[in-house]
Amino acid sequence: MCARCDRALSDLADHIVPAREAIVQAQQSGKYPFDRNAGYFLRSNLQGLCRPCHYTKTNEDKTHVGPWPSVMDAEAARPKKVYSF
Ligand SMILES: [Zn+2]
Numbered sequence: 001m002c003a004r005c006d007r008a009l010s011d012l013a014d015h016i017v018p019a020r021e022a023i024v025q026a027q028q029s030g031k032y033p034f035d036r037n038a039g040y041f042l043r044s045n046l047q048g049l050c051r052p053c054h055y056t057k058t059n060e061d062k063t064h065v066g067p068w069p070s071v072m073d074a075e076a077a078r079p080k081k082v083y084s085f
Pocket residue numbers: 002003004005006007008049050051052053054
């Protein structure tokens with residue numbers, strides 16, 4: 001389901017913090033010195049949205065003022081999958 005309206009099926013994977021900013025943060029963290037696209041695929045920064053909600057959010061992101069939340073903090077707080085084999 002769409003993470004925003006919770007009414008429509010999600011069509012797209014949306015970057016909660018825009019991808020360009022997420023990549024900059026990941027690079028500045030120094031955790032991924034050999035991955036130029038680190039930050040793009042952080043699971044904690046992705047959500048499923050329907051197209052109308054994604055359109056609305058994209059416009060909001062374009063007019064965003066001030067600092068973005070830390071994608072690295074969010075990723076560190078993400079529950080990790082526990083494997084049992
Ligand atoms: Zn929606």
